[in-house]
Amino acid sequence: MTETVAPPRPTRRFTFEWLGVAPFVIFAVMFLILPTLYLVGAAFVGRDGQFTLENIAGLFTDQILAAYWISIRISGASALLGAIAGLAIALAIIRGRLPDGLRSTVMTFSGVASNFAGVPLAFAFISTLGRLGLVTIILKTVFDFDIYRAGFNVLSFWGLTLTYLYFQIPLMILMIAPAIDGLKKEWSEASQTLGASALQFWLYVGFPILWPSFLGTLSLLFANAFGAIATAYALTGSSLNIVPILLYAQIRGDALQNPGLGAALALGMIAITALANIIYLVISARAERWMR
Numbered sequence: 001m002t003e004t005v006a007p008p009r010p011t012r013r014f015t016f017e018w019l020g021v022a023p024f025v026i027f028a029v030m031f032l033i034l035p036t037l038y039l040v041g042a043a044f045v046g047r048d049g050q051f052t053l054e055n056i057a058g059l060f061t062d063q064i065l066a067a068y069w070i071s072i073r074i075s076g077a078s079a080l081l082g083a084i085a086g087l088a089i090a091l092a093i094i095r096g097r098l099p100d101g102l103r104s105t106v107m108t109f110s111g112v113a114s115n116f117a118g119v120p121l122a123f124a125f126i127s128t129l130g131r132l133g134l135v136t137i138i139l140k141t142v143f144d145f146d147i148y149r150a151g152f153n154v155l156s157f158w159g160l161t162l163t164y165l166y167f168q169i170p171l172m173i174l175m176i177a178p179a180i181d182g183l184k185k186e187w188s189e190a191s192q193t194l195g196a197s198a199l200q201f202w203l204y205v206g207f208p209i210l211w212p213s214f215l216g217t218l219s220l221l222f223a224n225a226f227g228a229i230a231t232a233y234a235l236t237g238s239s240l241n242i243v244p245i246l247l248y249a250q251i252r253g254d255a256l257q258n259p260g261l262g263a264a265l266a267l268g269m270i271a272i273t274a275l276a277n278i279i280y281l282v283i284s285a286r287a288e289r290w291m292r
Contacts, residue, residue, distance in 0.1 A: 078221070083168075083172050125166075131148060164231070167224075171224060176214065220277070226269065
């Protein structure tokens with residue numbers, strides 16, 4: 001009998017192509033992995049420098065649980081409203097009968113607006129919907145309608161949610177556009193040939209195919225809003241007790257300074273945003289298989 005010889009295993013050699021991804025790896029290690037490991041360790045260190053579980057136990061106090069709850073509500077509301085509005089706009093500019101040049105305009109604006117946040121965005125909404133904002137004054141003088149007497153406040157839950165929509169909707173448009181482009185025209189033509197209406201096509205073909213992509217992007221929008229701090233802090237200050245502002249107060253504040261508890265707060269935020277991103281990755285992978 002002739003003895004079969006296993007083929008030699010290919011050896012991985014260093015190539016210059018690895019230099020192309022080196023900046024990304026270095027950036028991820030320095031600004032993502034190492035800070036995360038530091039926070040995990042700091043969450044279990046007390047004021048005396050010894051190991052403790054008091055910081056983790058502090059997450060279950062009424063104040064911190066309330067902060068997590070309102071942060072989840074704001075993130076969920078802005079993600080859901082942004083996803084629905086972004087889907088409608090994306091369907092209109094891609095599948096609708098609007099001018100061809102409108103799509104490039106909307107996509108370009110979405111790319112800019114999805115990254116517009118922080119102090120400039122907060123100032124823009126205060127100047128627009130604040131007590132002396134432009135829209136507030138116009139509604140009061142022209143239509144005799146005071147939105148603040150009606151219960152609206154830009155520094156409230158719905159005010160911050162509305163502000164988040166400015167970058168949530170454009171991000172949804174950018175994320176859902178490839179999935180809408182994946183809807184083949186042959187499918188709608190086949191449904192019309194079989195006698196289906198446009199509503200029936202979307203109910204039984206279009207939306208079921210887009211559903212995984214919609215859910216995946218929804219989880220990404222939730223994570224995007226949950227970790228935002230600059231806009232919320234510049235807009236509401238300490239008047240709205242959300243987790244990022246409470247975290248800032250624990251790490252940098254004078255009265256509430258407790259770095260260990262702040263690290264535990266950050267660890268809780270990492271866990272929630274990581275779960276949302278994992279859901280996005282799993283659902284998006286399934287959506288890609290569907291589109292094939």
